[in-house]
Amino acid sequence: MTSTDWLATHRDRLDGALAAIRSRGYFSAFPESPSPRVYGETAAADGKAAFEQHLGQEYVLATPGANGSVVTEQSPFGIELNVEYPRTTESGLDELLAAAQAGLTDWRKAGIDGRTGVTLEILDRLHQRVFELANAVHHTSGQAFVMAFQAGGAHALDRALEAVAYAYEEMSRYPAEALWEKPAKGDPIRMTKNFTVTGRGVALVIGCNTFPTWNSWPGLFASLVTGNAVVVKPHPLAVLPLAITVDVCREVLAEAGLDPNLVTLVAERPDDGLAKPLAQRPEVKLIDFTGGSEFGEWLEQNATQATVFTEKAGVNAVIVDSTDSFKALCNNLAFTLSLYSGQMCTTTQNLFVPAGGIATDDGHKSFEEVGAGIATSIGKLLGDDARAVEILGGIVNQAVVNRLELAAEYGDVVLPSRAITHPAYDDAVVRTPLLVAIDAKDEGVYAKECFGPVSFLVRTADTKESIELFGRTVAEGGAMTAGIYSTDEGVLELARDTALDVGVALSENLTGQVFVNQSAAFSDFHGTGANPAANATYTDGAYVASRFRVIQSRRHA
Amino acid sequence: MTSTDWLATHRDRLDGALAAIRSRGYFSAFPESPSPRVYGETAAADGKAAFEQHLGQEYVLATPGANGSVVTEQSPFGIELNVEYPRTTESGLDELLAAAQAGLTDWRKAGIDGRTGVTLEILDRLHQRVFELANAVHHTSGQAFVMAFQAGGAHALDRALEAVAYAYEEMSRYPAEALWEKPAKGDPIRMTKNFTVTGRGVALVIGCNTFPTWNSWPGLFASLVTGNAVVVKPHPLAVLPLAITVDVCREVLAEAGLDPNLVTLVAERPDDGLAKPLAQRPEVKLIDFTGGSEFGEWLEQNATQATVFTEKAGVNAVIVDSTDSFKALCNNLAFTLSLYSGQMCTTTQNLFVPAGGIATDDGHKSFEEVGAGIATSIGKLLGDDARAVEILGGIVNQAVVNRLELAAEYGDVVLPSRAITHPAYDDAVVRTPLLVAIDAKDEGVYAKECFGPVSFLVRTADTKESIELFGRTVAEGGAMTAGIYSTDEGVLELARDTALDVGVALSENLTGQVFVNQSAAFSDFHGTGANPAANATYTDGAYVASRFRVIQSRRHA
Structure with a gap:
């Protein structure tokens, strides 16, 4: 399979998402019911077993520049997690960011269709592991299991797909080639022009404790599909859901012949303080953050070399x-x-x-x-x-x-x-x-x-x-x-x-089975970007348009 | 005439622009030849006379909070300009920004079509005054007259129209209303949703000496049409072209029954240093700047309450x-x-x-x-x-x-x-x-x-x-x-x-009548936003998408 084959495989899903973001009516590509009738009789048990396989083990992930390991998670339900991840500290950032950038040219050359194919395949494989992810979200965020399956699994996949659809539509607004023909005395002046979508560079995603997937995936996949490398820094208390995510990304990238270091996980000890130096690195051009207002505002005010998307606190x-x-x-x-x-x-x-x-x-x-x-x-x-x-x-x-x-x-x-x-x-x-x-x-x-x-x-x-x-x-x-x-x-x-x-x-006047605290992907915007609680929304044109640039070349036709 | 009538009047022009930004082939809505065969026998003389009427006079423009006046321009061709403009200093900013915000709710309620109609009418009236503008650009920037007519008039109008077309298309991506119908046991759950485009607040446009119109109009009109109020701060050596611009904006807004203070001119003495305090005001949510790298970078790093679009210096x-x-x-x-x-x-x-x-x-x-x-x-x-x-x-x-x-x-x-x-x-x-x-x-x-x-x-x-x-x-x-x-x-x-x-x-391999230093509106992007010379391009989705937000309401259907 090549990356563009994957686009063909998942074309219907993408088209459904594209239609939905235009109508903003009801749409879902990933069933929200964890019922065996939907997912099969063994899916729940298999997913739980896959989750349990991680416990007490080293999670094998190659993070360039990492040194040593960390064990930082604690389940709100009190079970022992003890999953070990490679540890990144400030001294490893040069190596990390050089590795993140190494695959950028090939990633650009994969083109809009190739990158979209890879990203849709990643979402599909995450969906195949949705019960494993649900258990991981359940035991790190403290969400009840069904909610973890929905908000942390199916709905998070829908939000990720929504972000990919917006990004795909945004990139597709520009023709790959244009003929420019200006009337003139005698023959018109004719130029051939090419337009290439290029990522901004390295994107940083800073995850939160309560919604490690739902709040991280839209930014992660919007940045990835638009041609950037993505460094994922999970909350120290909610690493596993994003470790699985990064693992799947790297697996699919490698299968497509691309550099797996286009997506990396940086785990840290809570007192390592990695986020600030990482966020201010000149290579980092995009930052997605969910968490407290204090650090969100710090990012907005200090990581000025990057375009920063924040979801912070509010008084609903x-x-x-x-x-x-x-x-x-x-x-x-x-x-x-x-x-x-x-x-x-x-x-x-x-x-x-x-x-x-x-x-x-x-x-x-x-x-x-x-x-x-x-x-x-x-x-x-x-x-x-x-x-x-x-x-x-x-x-x-x-x-x-x-x-x-x-x-x-x-x-x-x-x-x-x-x-x-x-x-x-x-x-x-x-x-x-x-x-x-x-x-x-x-x-x-x-x-x-x-x-x-x-x-x-x-x-x-x-x-x-x-x-x-x-x-x-x-x-x-x-x-x-x-x-x-x-x-x-x-x-x-x-x-x-x-x-x-x-x-x-x-x-x-919500009086039925719709609640003020819930937003439906493809239809409800999450946050607005118009008040201090968030400077962006999941998801709209503004959420994706700044994640890439269009670079042209031109010559006489 | 109402604002939506104006949209109907200029619909063909908008449609042409919309088609052009999708193909990025050749398009121009405003003829670039100052020939009498195109503009009429008296157009050039009438425009020159209109320009000369301003010389040595007070330019009558109501800028809230202004106090006293300034005379700051010097023609590179050595003629006496001596046009007097209201002077704004830091002490007038409270009054200025309160006045700028006063009309925002009505401007939002004018809707996408109303705002687009008003903006297209403004462009049309600027076009009617293109010879006057060309003289003003000629005598402030030092551009030769034909270049001032083209780059400062016709081409600037094309770039402005391009920005308006992108903004119109961007705002139109979201339906005004949606029916959301989620399958459920028994009857589906039905919600009616409304989506309203709202501006970010006050936009600031900081003009430059060399291209007072061409470099200011795209940002000015992109911010205006998306529902913002716009404060225009010209370069002290190139005020007149933007004074005429603001004058026309205010005239059309007033005719539409809208608050003319949605567009204001703030002129200053070169040593007044108004740009920094103005750029950091919390009401200012968007900034467009063309000029030196030092101040552009200062804005990017310090006006963090705003989305900042800069065009700075480079080494071409x-x-x-x-x-x-x-x-x-x-x-x-x-x-x-x-x-x-x-x-x-x-x-x-x-x-x-x-x-x-x-x-x-x-x-x-x-x-x-x-x-x-x-x-x-x-x-x-x-x-x-x-x-x-x-x-x-x-x-x-x-x-x-x-x-x-x-x-x-x-x-x-x-x-x-x-x-x-x-x-x-x-x-x-x-x-x-x-x-x-x-x-x-x-x-x-x-x-x-x-x-x-x-x-x-x-x-x-x-x-x-x-x-x-x-x-x-x-x-x-x-x-x-x-x-x-x-x-x-x-x-x-x-x-x-x-x-x-x-x-x-x-x-x-440019060897004919196309030059590396020229970019054609609707086809060539000006700047890329991907290197230190500029953080944005004229014009693409990213140039307009962050200038507004989409706010929804929902209820049971």
Whole structure:
């Protein structure tokens, strides 16, 4: 098989993705159900076994310039991982980056079709290992298994394919060759011109702890398919999902006769501090980062030799004004606050509710009754421990536990957080969401991110103030998501205008099986790039267009 | 007329541009010939009269926050300009930027079609004033009149239209509305989604002295049509062309019922130092800059709250290896070196020629004979003063004269620079190109930009070294253009690969009426964004995609 054969093999999948990004209707190329009816009877067990093969072992990956090894992961479910990876330190960067660049010319010469074929084949092979990846994501991020399969596997593959489709379409906007014929006295002047897509150089992807694949793959594959080499630096607590990813990339590149060092993994000890010197290397022209605002802003301000794509922190908000389905509102929000213990960058932190309460289909509900309604729904959703852990997953790291313990002091506890003993893992750290009522004037508390299972019920004078506070907190602190519940078209209009002004996507009156914290690949944009929470979106033209350049040559025809 | 009516009026022009950016074949929407047969018998005289009406007068433009006035321009042809503009200083920026932002919501609501209609109407009215603009460019940049008409008028309008076409196509990639229908047990889940293009905020355009319109319009109109407000800061020596531009923008915006402060002019005294504080204001989200590398790099490194597009300096190169048209080679290069006294960011600075000479259709030519051949062609081209000034134009400012005077010391003068008395303007500063032979080892001299009518004939060991030096100087110093003359397909291939590696466009064997320093709108990219001379190109997807964001809202269908 050659790389362009692979494009032919996966052409239908690419065409489906291309059609979807134009319509932004529903599309999925990778089934989200881990059911044996979809994936086969042995897929789950085989994937689990493949995952377990890694435990306590050295992960054999050739990283140029690496020296020694690291073991840094800890499962939120308490099992021993002890996977060993090659360690990269600052002294290895010269060798690493020279090796990353060595294959760039051949990668350019593979052309748009060749690179797209290779990248689609990589996605296909990752899909073949989706259960292994799901286990790896499950045990590093703390996502419950089904969520890890979906968000960390199938949906992550869809997002990666979406990024590849945008990049393919973007590269294909330019003809490979053009005839330029300018009218002149006598014969026209004729020139032949060639246009070649070239990568920018080395791309750096900095992964996060909570979504090691979902948040890394779009940037990784967008950079790769556009002709760059990619250095992947995982979070020290979530290395395995990206080690498998890099392994698959290198395998496919080598099969295509290309340099496997076009994709490398750099693992480090948490105190090695590799990200900053790596991010400022002149060879690094693209950086994709997901994580805290402090380091994201540092990258934006200091890695100025590169184009930097960041997804940072925000203060996601839902405005509660009125509803014709109070029970459904409570149930919908309960799921949002509970899923993955609120550890999504999209989880709602602030619920703005008028002090005087809201009109509902079940009569007027006071501020306290709104809080009680949501608390009751959470209680029911998580009442059974065995079911609860499949929604909550585990707490990703100790910092989240610490933050949660402090947060009860910030106001009146509407619903306390509860520790749950995981039926399968004795050492798992599992917590239910904390809901705290707080006054509008306490902006100092709720206007900054409190990452984890903590949400604030903010008591406002009225919906007008709710919308104002929503606008101000998002403009200043950023947000990945926002929602509103209202039966009043005027209120919805004002919320839409405010959301557009401050640059955040708005979900209106979600009462069914769609949640404000979830975005569907190919249809919903993730982040906007228009507020401080992120400077880019997954995925659009701006996400891919700067990852390559078009270089021409011309001559008389 | 409303803004969408204007889109209908100019629809054919837009469609032509859209087709051209896809094929990148020949297209022009604005005739480049200033002939009365094209523009009418009185157009030239009327335009000159309109230009002269400005002289010695206050240019009436409302710039919010302005205080007092400035008179800063000096014609390279020595005539008195004395046009007075409102002066903006740092203390006026709060008022300026508040006013710039005031119209943003209405501008967003005008929609893609409305904004495109307004922008196309602005271009059309600028075209109606093209002779006035040409005179303004002529007398501020020093370009000869026909060049000012073309590069500063018709071609600048084409580049602006190209940018608008890319932006329109980019914005149109996203549907305004989508139905998302996900299969589920029972009824599918249905969501209605809306997608709204929103500008980033305030865009800043920093103009240059040599090409006040050509280099400013693409960024200005790309930012405007994508929903941003634009603050235009002209070079203090070239204000009038951009004052007319801003005037026309404001006139059309007001007619459309939009806030004219969406486009403002900020003029300053040369020592006011307004650009730095303005560029770092948090409201400023986009910056387009043309000018020196030092300030361009400062912007890239310090205005990190904005997306920055820069066109800076470079060391443009031509490799001379062999030719089957020696005379045409010499004539072609002579025109390139002479046009606008070599004051184009695209003028060739370094001509790499083997010490042993080259093979030509006219027999072997030694290194000295190559230099003599080019010098002879320049001599013939500029032998008649009256004709010469129509190619050379005037020297744009005293710094160029100073640089030219020093450059004769750098090596052996092959062709001295000559001062010419302009037949029409006694005080005009006119100089012919200086050609200096220099050894390959003197990289310290020729590897940095020597802006103005100075070119180096670099004596290399052989073409292999020429290509190596070309690659290294461009990789390190950047280049807007590069060329090669060779009859050897292997040499051409090596030059092409090297040009791709270092990210510069390559012109091969130009011997007719196409010149390495000229790029044709809609077909040739200007700059690449892939080497230090510029971080963007005119114009491609990357040039427009980051100028707006797409914000969605969604609800159950």
